[in-house]
Amino acid sequence: MTRWLNAEEQRAWRTFLAATQLLYSQLDRELQRDCGIPHTYYEILVRLSEAPERVLRMSELAQAAESSRSRLSHAVARLEEAGWVRRESCPTDRRGSLARLTEQGFAALQAAAPSHVESVRRHLLDRLSPQQVQQLHEISEAILTGLRAGPESTPDGRPGRTGTTAGPGGCPEAG
C-alpha cells in the first residue's frame, strides 16, 4: 500500500535534506560566531526592525517569524536580557504584550546583517544561476502553500500518483 519513493525521488529528497541541513547549520554557526545569536533570534530582530515603530504584538511577531508562541516567549525573554528588545503592555488588550526593538537591538542587527547576508550569498545564492534562484522560489512557494493550507488538503491540478513504483525489499529506504 505504501507509495515508496522511486530512485529519482529518493535521490532528490536525500540531497535536498542534506543540502538544507548543512546550509542551515553553517549559517547558524556563522551567525553565532559573528554576533552570538541563533538564526531564529536574528529572524525575530529582522521582523521587528521592519514593523512600524519597530513594535509588534507577540502573536503578530510569532507569525511573522514563523515561530510558536512558546518559542517566541522564551526568545524574547532572552533578547530582553541582552537589552535588544523591550516588552511593553498592550494598551488595547490587557492580555497582550508588545515587543519593541531597542536602539541597542537595532544597532546590533545592523552590525550583524552584512556578514549574514554575505553568508547567504556565499553558501546559497552564489551557487545558483539566476534561473535556479527563480525555480527555487517557485518550488518553495508551492511547498509553503501546501503547508499553510493545512495537513488535510490535497494538491490539485496534478494527476493522481497512486500507481508509483514499489518499495524496498528488506529495508526501509525512506531516508
Added chain:
Amino acid sequence: MTRWLNAEEQRAWRTFLAATQLLYSQLDRELQRDCGIPHTYYEILVRLSEAPERVLRMSELAQAAESSRSRLSHAVARLEEAGWVRRESCPTDRRGSLARLTEQGFAALQAAAPSHVESVRRHLLDRLSPQQVQQLHEISEAILTGLRAGPESTPDGRPGRTGTTAGPGGCPEAG
C-alpha cells in the same frame, strides 16, 4: 561594500527559509507523534539499516547521517536505552566503537517508515511537478557541493556578482 539582496533574491530566500522551516517542523512533529523520535534519530536508524550487517563505526555513521560526533554520541546513547541500537567495541581499533541496529530497532524502523514516507510525499513531492523535483535535486546538489568544498572556495563558471544592487535605506533587510 555589502552585496545586499535585491528584491527577487530576497523574496526567494525568505520563501525558501519559511518553506523549509515549516516543512521540517511538520515532518518532525509527525515522526515524533507516530514513533516518538525526532527526524535526526530516524535518519540514524535508516543509515544503519542500509549498512552491511547493519553495523557502522560511529564516525562513519556520523558522516552518513550528516551529524556531528557529539550529537551522534548523545543520540546513540538514547537509542541504546530504547533497545534499538547496541554498542560494540571495534575489533580493529581499540579507540573505536560500533553501533549495531538491533532486530527491535529494525522492526521499529519498518513500522515508522510508511507513515514517514507518506509525510514526505504529502508535504513535499506531491506538491511539485516531476520537473520541479528534478530542479530541486539539481539545486540541492549545487548547494551541497559548495558546502562540502569548504567555506573558502568560490563558485566558478558564473559571472562575478560584485555589482549587485544596493541595500536597504534604514534597516537591514537581510532576513
Added chain:
DNA sequence: AGGCATTAGTTTAACACTCAACATTTGGAT
C-alpha cells in the same frame, strides 16, 4: 623505542525547542 600530533569517541554545561499546563482576558451566547 620514544615522542607527539592526530584521530575516535565521550562527557559536561549552557542553551534552545517542544509540549502541555496554566493564568488571564476577551467576546459572544443565552
Added chain:
DNA sequence: ATCCAAATGTTGAGTGTTAAACTAATGCCT
C-alpha cells in the same frame, strides 16, 4: 448580567543540540 469557549501570553519539565574539554588509542617520524 452570566456563563463559557476561544485567544493571549507565560511557565516548567523534558529533550535535543552545541561547543569545548577530556580520555584514550593510533601511527608516524626521528
